[in-house]
Amino acid sequence: MPVKDYIRERFFPQLWCAGCGHGIILNSLIRAVEKLGIDKSSIVMVSGIGCSSRIAGYVDFHTLHTLHGRALAFATGVKLSRPELHVIVPMGDGDALAIGGNHFIHAARRNINITAIVMNNRIYGMTGGQASPLSGCGILASTAPYTSVDQAFDVVQLAAAAGATFVARSTAYHAQQVTEMIQEAILHNGFSVVEVMSQCPTYFGRRNKQGDAVDMLKYMQKITTPIGSKAKEENPELIERGVFVRKELPEYCAAYDNVIARAKEKK
Amino acid sequence: MSNNIRFLQGNEACVEGALYAGCEFFAGYPITPSTEIAELLSSRLPKIGGKFIQMEDEIASMCAIIGASLTGHKVLTATSGPGFSLKQEALGYAIMAEVPCVIVNVQRGGPSTGIPTHVHQGDVNQARWGTHGDHAIVALTASNHQDVFAMTVEAFNIAETYRTPVVLLFDEVVGHMRERLVLPEPGEIPIVARLQTSVKQGVNYHPYLAREDGRLPMSDFGGVHRYNVTGLYHDMWGFPSDEPQIINELLHHLMDKIEHRTNQLARFKEFYTEDAECLLISYGSSARSAREVVEKHRQRGERFGLLELLTLWPFPSDLIRQKAAGARLVVVVEMNMGQVCQSVRLAMDRPERVFLSNRVDGVFISPSDIEKTLNLIQGRGV
Numbered sequence: 001m002p003v004k005d006y007i008r009e010r011f012f013p014q015l016w017c018a019g020c021g022h023g024i025i026l027n028s029l030i031r032a033v034e035k036l037g038i039d040k041s042s043i044v045m046v047s048g049i050g051c052s053s054r055i056a057g058y059v060d061f062h063t064l065h066t067l068h069g070r071a072l073a074f075a076t077g078v079k080l081s082r083p084e085l086h087v088i089v090p091m092g093d094g095d096a097l098a099i100g101g102n103h104f105i106h107a108a109r110r111n112i113n114i115t116a117i118v119m120n121n122r123i124y125g126m127t128g129g130q131a132s133p134l135s136g137c138g139i140l141a142s143t144a145p146y147t148s149v150d151q152a153f154d155v156v157q158l159a160a161a162a163g164a165t166f167v168a169r170s171t172a173y174h175a176q177q178v179t180e181m182i183q184e185a186i187l188h189n190g191f192s193v194v195e196v197m198s199q200c201p202t203y204f205g206r207r208n209k210q211g212d213a214v215d216m217l218k219y220m221q222k223i224t225t226p227i228g229s230k231a232k233e234e235n236p237e238l239i240e241r242g243v244f245v246r247k248e249l250p251e252y253c254a255a256y257d258n259v260i261a262r263a264k265e266k267k
Numbered sequence: 268m269s270n271n272i273r274f275l276q277g278n279e280a281c282v283e284g285a286l287y288a289g290c291e292f293f294a295g296y297p298i299t300p301s302t303e304i305a306e307l308l309s310s311r312l313p314k315i316g317g318k319f320i321q322m323e324d325e326i327a328s329m330c331a332i333i334g335a336s337l338t339g340h341k342v343l344t345a346t347s348g349p350g351f352s353l354k355q356e357a358l359g360y361a362i363m364a365e366v367p368c369v370i371v372n373v374q375r376g377g378p379s380t381g382i383p384t385h386v387h388q389g390d391v392n393q394a395r396w397g398t399h400g401d402h403a404i405v406a407l408t409a410s411n412h413q414d415v416f417a418m419t420v421e422a423f424n425i426a427e428t429y430r431t432p433v434v435l436l437f438d439e440v441v442g443h444m445r446e447r448l449v450l451p452e453p454g455e456i457p458i459v460a461r462l463q464t465s466v467k468q469g470v471n472y473h474p475y476l477a478r479e480d481g482r483l484p485m486s487d488f489g490g491v492h493r494y495n496v497t498g499l500y501h502d503m504w505g506f507p508s509d510e511p512q513i514i515n516e517l518l519h520h521l522m523d524k525i526e527h528r529t530n531q532l533a534r535f536k537e538f539y540t541e542d543a544e545c546l547l548i549s550y551g552s553s554a555r556s557a558r559e560v561v562e563k564h565r566q567r568g569e570r571f572g573l574l575e576l577l578t579l580w581p582f583p584s585d586l587i588r589q590k591a592a593g594a595r596l597v598v599v600v601e602m603n604m605g606q607v608c609q610s611v612r613l614a615m616d617r618p619e620r621v622f623l624s625n626r627v628d629g630v631f632i633s634p635s636d637i638e639k640t641l642n643l644i645q646g647r648g649v
Binding site for chain 1: 291292294310313314316318320322323324326327328330331332333334335336337338339340342356357360487488489490491493494495496497498499506507
């Protein structure tokens, strides 16, 4: 099916700023679903609040646009009540890891079969460029006028430590790799996290003198490298891209089916 | 026949009512004094193929039941004061997105952590106004286990009929007290099923377009109709809109669908109200003591009556005006600083005849407490 069959065309052009990386991620996501050939009616997309969350309005799936930070909690209700559905949850960095941090680690801990996509642009875009828990030290933001002194989370390490059984990272520059990762994440039977580094030229780029969207994309290419590459050995500052965790552990809904079986046996 | 009789806690009666009503999904978080509802459902739901999940917090529990409701299931969560505070944002979401769900609040003493193991009825106004923005809500209560069961079933029925969250405001005494419950036979109390859309695949389905009777048929997530659900103001397709007309119409719809049915939704019980000169108005466990007082005075030939409210919101002002029309004295009995009393005064044409008999120290209000207030009101001292 052509990409346009997966979108709600009447809402285009979308609301993201010119040069925003989120449109690239939307494209990668749709291509992943298209390649997998999944029926649109078997997909529920649950999102929270923020620039990234508006992605749900543009796709022709069952879409649930919820509260700031709570997308994974709503998604858990959807998935557990109808485990046969594919549940995909795109989130921003603030949405997923500041206000939604608790839901993030607990969804990972349960290993519930949900695909979480963290669209990490290191800034609160919708509210005008405030620092996020992924901004990191030394970043200028509208709430960090003297540069941020907050350390950043590492999404990959956090997700892995919390129990996610598929964890991957790439960037909006590497759009084809993102498609492959999302494909694998959707197929993975457990909680999967795909972090996609995304550019926000309007707030992050401008304030931090990273140039326009193209400059920012090139910069993401420059500061990342495939997992275990020689470049990483030579320059430990580089951020690794690739699949960090890929393991099979009991999935939550399947485990609950066993609970049902045991409960029905016991009089 | 006799195996339909149970001796149990109010919280257990609530669980029986929820299962009778067809509840298939519960998400919750431990909190006194409502925890037994979660504990019992963790055992009972999987037996019928339903789902129970203990979430990471109160907020997540409320969110999870909304998600599960959208896939076509009847859903419940249970909490108490602090947890009810945490659920307010998502409760507002369920109001805005018109998602049927039932929230139990077994009230304890507040504010804040308050007095977790003791009784209060201080969340009445929070049930009405806890979430931000203009909205309407249905809140039901009960004073005994038979009514806890019946009101729980009623809560599910109202939630489905009007696509709205319904709050069950029980209290610690009702929740933990043990007494008899006669389980109704299947079919004895009517059950309202989820109203599914009759719109076929390939034809435009409008999740927020009301039928002629005002009801909005639903389509399960995962079904043939793909649509959007949002907490933003939205059009009949469920897509965000900032059109002034759409905002105005939606807010009025959300208010009117409940507030215009105030009399229809008013559930109550009455004892000797026809000729009552002194009318007691009460609800929840307080109504048990109020009834004792009324019975005692009636035995002495004094014209006392009791109006027991089972619906607290939308507030049954017409009902109260009508039942209190002939009363010289109206005494509201409750365990808070006068939350229902205030609404009663607003409903009455002569509010100066409305008095409050309350207790707020975590001790259950007794008939003698009420007698003391009556003595004071009537100038007889304590």
